[in-house]
Amino acid sequence: MKAPVLAVDMGGTKILAAIISDKYQVLAREYQPTLASEGPQAVIRRLLAAFDRLLSSQKMGPSELGAISLAIAGGMDTEKGLVTSSPNLPGWHDVPLRDMVGEHYGVPTLLVNDSSAAALGEYRLGAGKGTRNMVMLTVGTGIGGGIIIEGKLYTGSSGSAGEIGHMAIDVSGPKCKCGNIGCLEMLASGTAMAREAIRRIRDGQQSILIALVGGNIENITAREVGTAARNGDALAADVILEAATYLGIGLVNMVNIFNPEVIVIGGSVAKLGDLLLEPARQVVKERAFRISANLVRIVPAQLGDDAGVLGAAVFARQRGTK
Amino acid sequence: MKAPVLAVDMGGTKILAAIISDKYQVLAREYQPTLASEGPQAVIRRLLAAFDRLLSSQKMGPSELGAISLAIAGGMDTEKGLVTSSPNLPGWHDVPLRDMVGEHYGVPTLLVNDSSAAALGEYRLGAGKGTRNMVMLTVGTGIGGGIIIEGKLYTGSSGSAGEIGHMAIDVSGPKCKCGNIGCLEMLASGTAMAREAIRRIRDGQQSILIALVGGNIENITAREVGTAARNGDALAADVILEAATYLGIGLVNMVNIFNPEVIVIGGSVAKLGDLLLEPARQVVKERAFRISANLVRIVPAQLGDDAGVLGAAVFARQRGTK
The missing domain is CATH 3.30.420.40 (ATPase, nucleotide binding domain)
Structure with missing residues (x-):
C-alpha cells in the first residue's frame, strides 16, 4: 500500500x-x-x-x-x-x-x-538495520522493552511481551508498582537515578546537584545527574555508575536468553551516552556467556523521538x- | 523425508x-x-x-x-x-x-x-502441543531453557539463546561457574536444593534427611529432599518452598518478557510435581503482569527422558x- x-x-x-x-x-x-x-x-x-x-x-x-x-x-x-x-x-x-x-x-x-513500536522503528530504520535478532531497552522515567525475532516484532500471545523493565534482577530489591519486586526499572531508570541521588544528598553527601536545582533537591532528575557527572561531580558519577551496572546485569540476562546481534538503548536516559553504556558493556563482557557476549553490539538508538x-x-x- | x-x-x-x-x-x-x-x-x-x-x-x-x-x-x-x-x-x-x-x-x-531440543520435543509432541509461544525450563542438576516463538525453536543469532538458568535474579546472590552472579540455576536447581538442605543440617537443624542418607549428608540430592518432604519433613519442605519461590521469580520474568501461552517445566527436579509448581505458580499470580499471568499455563513436561x-x-x- x-x-x-x-x-x-x-x-x-x-x-x-x-x-x-x-x-x-x-x-x-x-x-x-x-x-x-x-x-x-x-x-x-x-x-x-x-x-x-x-x-x-x-x-x-x-x-x-x-x-x-x-x-x-x-x-x-x-x-x-x-x-x-x-x-x-x-x-x-x-x-x-x-x-x-x-x-x-x-x-x-x-x-x-x-x-515495541520504538524497537520496530530502530530495527527497520535505525540502529538495528541489517540484523535479524534485536532487543531494545527504552530507558527513561521507566524502562520499556521491545523484541525483534528473526526480523519480526515479537509481541507475545496476547500482545504483552517485552516488559524487560519488569524483569526482577534483585530478589531483595524495592517493590515496584507493577506488583513485582526488584525490577530492573526500579534500579536503572532515570527515576531510580534521581531517587538515589536525592537519597545520598539527604544522607549528607555533597554534590553540585544541590546548586543545579537551586536547593530544591526534589527537582533532581536524571538530566541534572548527567550534567553534574559531566562537570566532575563524584556523587552524580557514582549514581550513574551504579545504575549502569544494574542496566548491565539486565543486559547480561538479555544476552544469555536472546543471543541477539544487537541491543539498542534508547529513551531520554540513553542521552547519557557512554557514561551509561560503557559500564553496562563491561558487565556484559565480564558476566555473559562468551559466544553471545562476543557477538552482541550494545549501541545507542538513532531515531530519537x-x-x-x-x-x-x-x-x-x-x-x-x- | x-x-x-x-x-x-x-x-x-x-x-x-x-x-x-x-x-x-x-x-x-x-x-x-x-x-x-x-x-x-x-x-x-x-x-x-x-x-x-x-x-x-x-x-x-x-x-x-x-x-x-x-x-x-x-x-x-x-x-x-x-x-x-x-x-x-x-x-x-x-x-x-x-x-x-x-x-x-x-x-x-x-x-x-x-x-532447546527438549523444548522443541515438548512443543510438537508433549505439553506444548497446540500453542504458538512456549518457554521450557529443564530443572535438574542445572537449569536449562528452550524458547519457542511463533511455532519455531528460537536459538538466537549464533545458536546460544535460551540460557534461562543463567538469568541473574539476585544481584547479591552466589557467583555461578558461568561467570554471572545470582543465576536462577544457583537458587532453584536440584543442586541448589541439596546445597541448601546440607547447609541447614550443618547449621544444626533436624531432618529425616540425615537418616535417609545413612548420615552421609554430602550424599543428599534433590531426590532425597523430595522424599523427605513427602514424609512430612519440615526442613525439606522449606528448602523446596524456597527453591520453588526462586523458580517462580524466574517464571515471572519469563511471563513478563515472553507473554507465552505455556511454560513447561521438565527435568528430574520437576518430578517433585506440585510441591515445586504450586508455589511457583503462586509467585507468578502475585507478581507478573495481569494479562500475561492470566493467560499462561505452567505445566509439567510430558515426554520424560x-x-x-x-x-x-x-x-x-x-x-x-x-
Missing part, C-alpha cells in the same frame, strides 16, 4: 502524532502534552483533535489514510484492541481505544505498545493495511 | 541415543553413562560405538538415515557446528562435533542444545534432511 499512515506515540507526559509516507518520511508532526491526569476521555478527545489538525494541515481526509497506528505506553490486549492498564496513564482500564479511533475515522486501526511513530508506521505496513 | 533420524541427547551424566521414525516413534534406544571426566575423545568414541550398535540392531546402514541430530548439554556455535564449552563436559572447547560425526557416517548432521531425542528429531525434520 502507498497511502500514508497516521501514527501516534503516546506516553504519560507527551503525545507525538505524525503522518508518515510509504517511504517513512514524516510529512507532518504535532507534539502536545498528554495531561494524563485528566483521564482517558479528555486524552482521547485531545488525540482526535490533534489527528484532525494534522489531516487538515496536509489537506487530507481520513479516507486517504492507509491506516492509523497507535503506539501507547501501557499494557494491552491487542486481539481485543484494549489498553488494559498503564502505570503512566491513570484511569485507563480496558479502554477500547483501537475501535474508538477506528470507528471514528472509518480507517483500519492498530494498537501496539510504545516500546521519532522511533515510536516510525515504528508504529512500520507495524501498520507489516500487519497489512489498505 | 521419510527416513529415520538417529538422535542423541547427551548430558554430563548420561547419553540417550535413539533411532526415531518419521512418525516420531522410538524404534530403538540405548542408554549409557557419559563418563564425561574421560574427556571429549573417549566420549565421542563411545557415542559412535553406541550409534553403530543401534544401527545394527535395526539392520540399518548409515545411508538409510535421513539425518543425525545431536542434542548436547553445552554452549555451541551452530553455524560452525562446534560445542564451544560446557560446564557439564570437562575438556570440551570448540569441539567440531557436528562435522566429526557427519563425516564419519556421511550423513547430514545437526547440532542443537539439549534444552525422551523429550531431548524426540526434539532433536523434530529439529532435523524442520531444518531439512534428505
Whole structure:
C-alpha cells in the first residue's frame, strides 16, 4: 500500500502524532502534552483533535489514510484492541481505544505498545538495520522493552511481551508498582537515578546537584545527574555508575536468553551516552556467556523521538493495511 | 523425508541415543553413562560405538538415515557446528562435533542444545502441543531453557539463546561457574536444593534427611529432599518452598518478557510435581503482569527422558534432511 499512515506515540507526559509516507518520511508532526491526569476521555478527545489538525494541515481526509497506528505506553490486549492498564496513564482500564479511533475515522486501526513500536522503528530504520535478532531497552522515567525475532516484532500471545523493565534482577530489591519486586526499572531508570541521588544528598553527601536545582533537591532528575557527572561531580558519577551496572546485569540476562546481534538503548536516559553504556558493556563482557557476549553490539538508538511513530508506521505496513 | 533420524541427547551424566521414525516413534534406544571426566575423545568414541550398535540392531546402514541430530548439554556455535564449552563436559572447547560425526557416517548432521531440543520435543509432541509461544525450563542438576516463538525453536543469532538458568535474579546472590552472579540455576536447581538442605543440617537443624542418607549428608540430592518432604519433613519442605519461590521469580520474568501461552517445566527436579509448581505458580499470580499471568499455563513436561531425542528429531525434520 502507498497511502500514508497516521501514527501516534503516546506516553504519560507527551503525545507525538505524525503522518508518515510509504517511504517513512514524516510529512507532518504535532507534539502536545498528554495531561494524563485528566483521564482517558479528555486524552482521547485531545488525540482526535490533534489527528484532525494534522489531516487538515496536509489537506487530507481520513479516507486517504492507509491506516492509523497507535503506539501507547501501557499494557494491552491487542486481539481485543484494549489498553488494559498503564502505570503512566491513570484511569485507563480496558479502554477500547483501537475501535474508538477506528470507528471514528472509518480507517483500519492498530494498537501496539510504545516500546515495541520504538524497537520496530530502530530495527527497520535505525540502529538495528541489517540484523535479524534485536532487543531494545527504552530507558527513561521507566524502562520499556521491545523484541525483534528473526526480523519480526515479537509481541507475545496476547500482545504483552517485552516488559524487560519488569524483569526482577534483585530478589531483595524495592517493590515496584507493577506488583513485582526488584525490577530492573526500579534500579536503572532515570527515576531510580534521581531517587538515589536525592537519597545520598539527604544522607549528607555533597554534590553540585544541590546548586543545579537551586536547593530544591526534589527537582533532581536524571538530566541534572548527567550534567553534574559531566562537570566532575563524584556523587552524580557514582549514581550513574551504579545504575549502569544494574542496566548491565539486565543486559547480561538479555544476552544469555536472546543471543541477539544487537541491543539498542534508547529513551531520554540513553542521552547519557557512554557514561551509561560503557559500564553496562563491561558487565556484559565480564558476566555473559562468551559466544553471545562476543557477538552482541550494545549501541545507542538513532531515531530519537521519532522511533515510536516510525515504528508504529512500520507495524501498520507489516500487519497489512489498505 | 521419510527416513529415520538417529538422535542423541547427551548430558554430563548420561547419553540417550535413539533411532526415531518419521512418525516420531522410538524404534530403538540405548542408554549409557557419559563418563564425561574421560574427556571429549573417549566420549565421542563411545557415542559412535553406541550409534553403530543401534544401527545394527535395526539392520540399518548409515545411508538409510535421513539425518543425525545431536542434542548436547553445552554452549555451541551452530553455524560452525562446534560445542564451544560446557560446564557439564570437562575438556570440551570448540569441539567440531557436528562435522566429526557427519563425516564419519556421511550423513547430514545437526547440532542443537539439549534444552532447546527438549523444548522443541515438548512443543510438537508433549505439553506444548497446540500453542504458538512456549518457554521450557529443564530443572535438574542445572537449569536449562528452550524458547519457542511463533511455532519455531528460537536459538538466537549464533545458536546460544535460551540460557534461562543463567538469568541473574539476585544481584547479591552466589557467583555461578558461568561467570554471572545470582543465576536462577544457583537458587532453584536440584543442586541448589541439596546445597541448601546440607547447609541447614550443618547449621544444626533436624531432618529425616540425615537418616535417609545413612548420615552421609554430602550424599543428599534433590531426590532425597523430595522424599523427605513427602514424609512430612519440615526442613525439606522449606528448602523446596524456597527453591520453588526462586523458580517462580524466574517464571515471572519469563511471563513478563515472553507473554507465552505455556511454560513447561521438565527435568528430574520437576518430578517433585506440585510441591515445586504450586508455589511457583503462586509467585507468578502475585507478581507478573495481569494479562500475561492470566493467560499462561505452567505445566509439567510430558515426554520424560525422551523429550531431548524426540526434539532433536523434530529439529532435523524442520531444518531439512534428505
